Amino acid sequence: MNLSVQIGKLKLQNPVMVASGTFGYGVEYAQLLDLNQLGAVVVKGIRLDPVRGNATPRTVEVASGLINAIGLQGPGVDGFIRKYWPFLKTLKVPTIINLWGTTVEEYAEVARRFDALGGVGALELNVSCPNIKKGGAQFGTDLKLLAQVVADCRKVTKLPLITKMSPNVASIAPFARAAEDAGSDALSIMNSYPAMAIDIETRKPKLANVTGGLTGPCIKPIAIKLVWEAAKAVKIPIIGMGGIQNAADAIEFMVAGAAAVAVGTANFYEPQTPLQVIAGIREFMEKHGLKDVDEITGSVAVKK
Amino acid sequence: MNLSVQIGKLKLQNPVMVASGTFGYGVEYAQLLDLNQLGAVVVKGIRLDPVRGNATPRTVEVASGLINAIGLQGPGVDGFIRKYWPFLKTLKVPTIINLWGTTVEEYAEVARRFDALGGVGALELNVSCPNIKKGGAQFGTDLKLLAQVVADCRKVTKLPLITKMSPNVASIAPFARAAEDAGSDALSIMNSYPAMAIDIETRKPKLANVTGGLTGPCIKPIAIKLVWEAAKAVKIPIIGMGGIQNAADAIEFMVAGAAAVAVGTANFYEPQTPLQVIAGIREFMEKHGLKDVDEITGSVAVKK
Amino acid sequence: MLAVPMLEQTVQIVSNERDTDSYFRLVLRAPQIAALIQPGQFAHVRVAPLKDALLRRPFSIFQVSGDTFSILYKTVGQGTDALARMGAGGEVSVIAPLGHGFTAPQRGGETPLLVAGGYGMAAMYLLAQRSPQKGIVFVGGRKRVDILCEKEFKALGWDVRVTTEDGSHGEKGLVTKPLLAELRSRRSNEAQTEKLEIGNRKSEISQSLLTPAATRQKVRIYACGPTPMLKAVGKIAGDFNVPAELSMDEHMCCGVGVCLTCVIPVQTGDGWEYQRTCTEGPVFDARNIVWETMK
Amino acid sequence: MLAVPMLEQTVQIVSNERDTDSYFRLVLRAPQIAALIQPGQFAHVRVAPLKDALLRRPFSIFQVSGDTFSILYKTVGQGTDALARMGAGGEVSVIAPLGHGFTAPQRGGETPLLVAGGYGMAAMYLLAQRSPQKGIVFVGGRKRVDILCEKEFKALGWDVRVTTEDGSHGEKGLVTKPLLAELRSRRSNEAQTEKLEIGNRKSEISQSLLTPAATRQKVRIYACGPTPMLKAVGKIAGDFNVPAELSMDEHMCCGVGVCLTCVIPVQTGDGWEYQRTCTEGPVFDARNIVWETMK
Ligand SMILES: Cc1cc2nc3c(=O)[nH]c(=O)nc-3n(C[C@H](O)[C@H](O)[C@H](O)COP(=O)(O)OP(=O)(O)OC[C@H]3O[C@@H](n4cnc5c(N)ncnc54)[C@H](O)[C@@H]3O)c2cc1C
């Protein structure tokens, strides 16, 4: 039974990753689960310099989900390399660096730095964070900027490039194609959806940042549709995410067209989820007599 | 204590309506609740001719929500007038007609017919149904078509025109302004969000129509944000909807900027919801010493 | 249009006990609702402990006794599982009775032939109990544990014919097998009678037996179960020109006719239209269902 | 970085009983976790019956006894309400122990002054129990029912000073009132001692008493409660130049340091940075918290 999948030139032992920003830098969960069982560890978004992030409150629980506006707090490239890389490089599974910038140049510079570091599995370009004023979704919702970010990063590295897509577009297909055409090796779909919650007693937004990004099971039906549409538009592999809580959810993403998946918000309440998903995919393959996990990918029965 | 609100020249005794497509033609719920307590009854989308609708399955339950692809089944203008209008016109509260067409001309013609009928409270232009191939969201996601539909309907009727907005746009503000500029008296925000679910055992989409529209509590944080953004962009009143289950939800929409609200999916599982919402708004006003319900509207405390 | 009187009430669980295997019987105290119930109607039940699932679940009304009514349900998913964990004294919200049920059998009218698969039996009990005429119940299931209420129907004095797919109880095969046999034997008996009577002088009664209409009037099929079973029963009824009322099991959302989820294609004058299982149904005349258009 | 050993386990509820009013005590059998717990740490609890709310809820670890540990919680919302409805024999998933707790009081070291508001008392019990030195517990609440564990702390031989805002129990006022009084009286005693000793020949011990550092070393404040209380305690500690450890109550999501929800502004060399209450905290040195930047 083959569970391994290919993301550009990166081979993963299984298709189950963790979603950026929901797994810290791996080390935090190392006591609770064996990281070497994962397909890959994807770290929290990193830009060149340290980032303080938004004021609090930064998250609020909503029906079957969560809204967050962390604001990409992080140690910057150097801080990351000093504090977290020594641990991550000891892992047997690849580390994928989620990176961002406030300018196209910064994206490329961060990409260059991680290319130079050596040992990184892939780069995920976060052009879709809804919680920062400059950078993030600004790049992922503009076809030209998106293409430029991807192309400029492409120039500075041979590492597999994954573009993390914003769901906040009228149609995802042209954006998916723009990323593919600019040299992206894969797409991550989706980032959080812009959202808001208000405390009716105080009349204040429940997040200091006013708005945030919606994640968790509540967005799964939206994410499945986006994966399905993007899969029809591009040839590169898609990493599906958005509300995955169990193997059935992950398989649904794969049937819709994802070659791999990432577990996000579920880590917060059930850290074993990624391992449960891997076990469940195995069971599903046994039950259905599948030899290769890629037989699931895109197997949705829709009349063309 | 004044609960009445104004939608164009239409005065509602309170701000709580029911959402189109979730309340049939009113008569179906007449035994379970006193329709005359509502702000208004909004009927299922009607076009000129009878519509058979999509094949089944037409709805699927998802986490804190529902995906539907009914396909606007309906009796057409004449069928509606024959079967349902005799009952509706006996109500003391206004009936709002949700209408659609496959061409701009059809929208205008249906509007003209209902204008001619006499006794209708307002017209809601459904330019946002995601479940039909021609018509619906096609008009609500194209600035020019949207403006044209609204303007052409405006020409044929003095009835209040409410434009039912699609959430499936990169930014709602320009669409809200386009509807306002073309003569819309109010906006309904939001219609369902495009979504999909797949049965992993059969690999078939769970809806015969493949995709559908997501509604229910899961979309509330998205809807709140859209109402907040649209309220900043336009001066006309907004009818907020998306996942309202109780008075707190309704008030949250109003605080975000809605002048009125509509209860949708919740009717399916708790038909008393609209009445509970009205009672709860009253209680909230008492508790907070509010004299007029419009003191709630747009009261969100966000630093500009 | 306000045809069916219905109520929404939060009612108390009198008992909720396992029947066989994965089947449970839930008894609810609901005097006002109980008084309104007609055979073949259903209740739309909100299972409060459900986590992120919002919708009500529809269940046929099984029995009515004094101020209570009951449902007989199989645990198949999250709603029925959660329901099975509820206990006496707990509360559920129900909207009931809903839908158009079966035509009541008339004294001296057609002999009722009931056909049920699995929990389809639940929809049949009231019909049998309130029927002035006793008839035959054909009950089928995959295995022994899927055969419900055999005793209850026997206690009513009905002829119960059991089939199981694995042969673990009653005849081996599908429920349509003994139904077909019964219809065949009735036809040949009638043909026999006809021949005899044609040979002799004809009485007025025998006269009526000669027409196909007469054959049709002798039995009426009532069926509830999985859609493939209903389709097979519908076809058999057509072949034998026997009237059949089928209680359809379609996914529902509102249960009261507003959402248009539960539709099936039904023949109208010049074509077909989608009609609502929760409102025009759940019981439909088999002849009007456009099977080709259903999946 | 792997500083705190933690476990994720599904554990059994030994008991879950009402304490006073809206406070409950939940005892969990969790031998491996119990063995690891340090005063001031917390458990992150998944309340399974919650409907559409997904996140775990953080609670200070109250007591440890044999193979069990317990939490003392107030019902304030859907999670704690659902928890209160669970019974002995039920199961919850916990991740524990989490966070960096209090500095353990040392024999002959500073006298521990505990300051607690409402369920803040829960975070204090283990500290008091394991302290080699007895100290004073200042406990405040809105009304009588908010005063928790008074007996338990008295049983440990601690001096318990109660305040309620409505005066229904103990002194009327905020918990900071007797704290201030205590610190003032200690200062004037010291000043007294100082004066006396300055007037006489100075011993080595009295020498150290002359320095502000000495004043600081004599007591150490440990506080847990609502943020405004902690802020007030922090200010008082600053004014009196007394070390204070504050257990902060911030909304949490992951509880283990990955999501960056629970941050507070903490002074660093040249400025401040957001640190995680769940990981660097919940206990912070009062001097390092940048209150101006918090809301
Ligand atoms: C008119 C009618 C009468 C019924 N009578 C009975 C009865 O007497 N006893 C009994 O055990 N069952 C009966 N059913 C089926 C019963 O409604 C389903 O088994 C039940 O809804 C399953 O819910 P679940 O949450 O356990 O399953 P899930 O699969 O978790 O449900 C998911 C969704 O699908 C719907 N659903 C799943 N299966 C069915 C089904 N077969 N029919 C309709 N909706 C379904 C649920 O209502 C829910 O919305 C009846 C259905 C209808 C339409």
Ligand SMILES: Cc1cc2nc3c(=O)[nH]c(=O)nc-3n(C[C@H](O)[C@H](O)[C@H](O)COP(=O)(O)OP(=O)(O)OC[C@H]3O[C@@H](n4cnc5c(N)ncnc54)[C@H](O)[C@@H]3O)c2cc1C
């Ligand atoms: C380190 C720490 C220790 C705590 N110890 C205790 C204790 O010993 N006893 C006790 O009764 N409470 C304690 N709390 C507070 C407790 O976590 C909340 O009361 C609880 O999460 C409320 O959950 P709910 O679902 O009932 O409330 P809801 O208001 O429905 O919760 C909604 C969301 O807000 C969060 N939330 C609400 N109030 C708080 C709060 N005060 N602090 C953190 N998150 C909150 C919830 O976790 C949830 O995510 C502690 C909090 C922290 C951070």
Ligand SMILES: Cc1cc2nc3c(=O)[nH]c(=O)nc-3n(C[C@H](O)[C@H](O)[C@H](O)COP(=O)(O)O)c2cc1C
């Ligand atoms: C608290 C939080 C922080 C996140 N941070 C990042 C981030 O730094 N970079 C990024 O690309 N996505 C980030 N995301 C988005 C997730 O990676 C993922 O795309 C999204 O949460 C959807 O998956 P889920 O529903 O399973 O959580 C974050 C999400 C959450 C909830």
Ligand SMILES: Cc1cc2nc3c(=O)[nH]c(=O)nc-3n(C[C@H](O)[C@H](O)[C@H](O)COP(=O)(O)O)c2cc1C
């Ligand atoms: C089954 C169903 C049918 C609907 N039909 C219509 C319709 O005919 N016209 C329309 O404008 N909106 C229609 N809607 C959208 C609702 O009016 C409403 O905008 C949406 O459901 C969001 O509100 P909710 O989350 O409270 O349901 C329909 C929604 C559902 C669930």
Ligand code: FES
């Ligand atoms: S279930 Fe809504 S119309 Fe039948």
Ligand code: FES
């Ligand atoms: S709660 Fe997630 S970092 Fe503290």
